[in-house]
Amino acid sequence: MLQITGLTKRFGGISAISDVTMTFNPGTLTAVIGPNGAGKSTFFNLISGAFRPDAGEVLFKGENITGMNRAAIVRRGIGRAFQVASFFPSMTVAENLMAAIAAHRGQWADLNHRFPRQGVRARALEVAEMLGLQDSAGVLSANLSHGDQKLLDIAVALALEPSMLLLDEPTAGMGPEERWRMIEKVQRLWQVQNLTLAFIEHDMDIVFGIASSIRVLCYGRVLAEGTPAEIRANPAVIEAYLGTPDAEDDL
Amino acid sequence: MGRAHTLRDIAIGCLVVAVLAAIPWMLPGKAFQDFVIRCASMALFATSLNLLVGYTGLSSFGHGLFYGLGTYSFALLMQKTTVSLPLAFLLTLLISAATAVVVGAICIRLRLIYFAFVTLAMQMLAHSVIISWVGLTGGDQGLQGGIPRRVVAGIDLGNQYNLYVFSAAMLVIGLLLMRHIVATTFGTSLRMIRDNETRAAFLGISVWRVKLTVFVLAAVFASAGGMVMSLFVSGAYPELINWPISGDAIFAIVMGGVGSFLGPTVGTMILLLLNDVVTRQTEYYGLALGIIILLFALGLRRGVLDFVTERLGGRPAGGIH
Secondary structure (H helix, E strand, C coil): CEEEEEEEEEECCEEEEEEEEEEECCCCEEEEECCCCCCHHHHHHHHHCCCCCCEEEEEECCEECCCCCHHHHHHHCEEEECCCCCCCCCCEHHHHHHHHHHHHCCCCCCCCCECCCCCHHHHHHHHHHHCCCHHHCCCEHHHCCHHHHHHHHHHHHHCCCCCEEEEECCCCCCCHHHHHHHHHHHHHHHHHHCCEEEEECCCHHHHHHHCCEEEEEECCEEEEEECHHHHHHCHHHHHHHHCCHHHHHHC | CHHHHHHHHHHHHHHHHHHHHHHHHHCCCHHHHHHHHHHHHHHHHHHHHHHHHHHHCCCCCCCHHHHHHHHHHHHHHHHHCCCCHHHHHHHHHHHHHHHHHHHHHHHCCCCHHHHHHHHHHHHHHHHHHHHHCHHHHCHHHCECCCCCCCEECCEECCCHHHHHHHHHHHHHHHHHHHHHHHHEHHHHHHHHHHHCHHHHHHCCCCHHHHHHHHHHHHHHHHHHHHHHHHHHHCCECHHHCCCHHHHHHHHHHHHHCCCCCCHHHHHHHHHHHHHHHHHHHCCCHHHHHHHHHHHHHHHHCCCHHHHHHHHCCCCCCCCCC
């Protein structure tokens, strides 16, 4: 699905991402983990076209998308949600989704027809339902709870019918219970929509609970990759990130 | 459903023009007609500025450039050439659009405060040219000599009542068109850019194209307002292109409400009423106006129409926060 080779990004003299090579297979649910400052968000920004890489290559479904702009990459089917929920606060949930769908259908410069055009509202309600937001369709998005705003951010990305979805810390800023509700929705979405999904997450219970494979980044490099069982047993990962079972108990 | 809305808006617009056309039969005297003509001109201007300020989040401080350009190019075309009034009208809209493409291309990529100041500088530049080019524009005396051939479809706009109905119709047509613009998907793109430019770009919207388009559209409507004023004053004056005129439009928007489509129109009525009442009582017009603006900004914290809409449980279309 997504093949990354030798990806490198420097800010000033510092390498945020150096020589990262990894593959995301179709239909996988991959967790990207690593300590703060490991370059996880930068990595997502490079894939989605927010930053241009200094070196390396990104292939999506066999097509070279390296250095393409955000809109071009979105059109090819890579959607993303943000660490800080990103949506249109003066609009209702339904309007947010209708606006995204209309933009995706290339209607954003349409000065002839009233918004929304035919079929847009129905599709928006479908998308809202995928994330359980259908009952809040008429609610002003600025007034949603933090958790629902994160869901709306994902829903806006889904409105573009991506085949791959990048979620930057979907559970950021949530309490333990809210986290699990969120992650169950993400998991169901992944199964039902048949998506390839990659997410950044700090909660190891969640990571080892749902991910089908894990990539560990550290100082901008790939430290390890594999199944949850392999990662849990990997000495380098334990040393750099997970800690020994004893140390964890002390916390 | 969309068509029903459009037809309803058009019906309301026709009704408003009909009612206004009937009023002088009951209320003779020029004062009311003068007031409506000035309101029509200024409300077109203020509403067009709100397309930028309220809907797109582009705070232009130099929008009066296009209002003044409307007055001058229309008056000059009527005086120096032999074109008919409707043709002069269309040519002026084209001149304003072309100017806005150039000015917009320079300003649109600038952020917030820089955008505000460069648009202001553009207007000051235009004002200087008007003042200095005495041979063409009459300099600080203004463009005198009146507007000849004021006939549209056999109706003489030299007649006060005819000009009054014409101005009301211009305002209604302008408002209907702008209402349509903000109700389209393009109008939604404006709000998306105001709310969250990054996300809008991520959704595939070409942000600068949308901004430049709305900048040009707003300039066209502002210059239409300028032409109404040019017919009213029979010429053009440097005050109509000087920077305080942009300030007046911003006051009108702030007092009426950025978040409501008709806010700037209501604000214009308040501004002109204040202007007429206060200048009759005292020469300290600016002081009185300043205090009233402060009451709106610090007391209501929103424009009149936004305040009313919120009280009625509605939701204004958003605004500058």
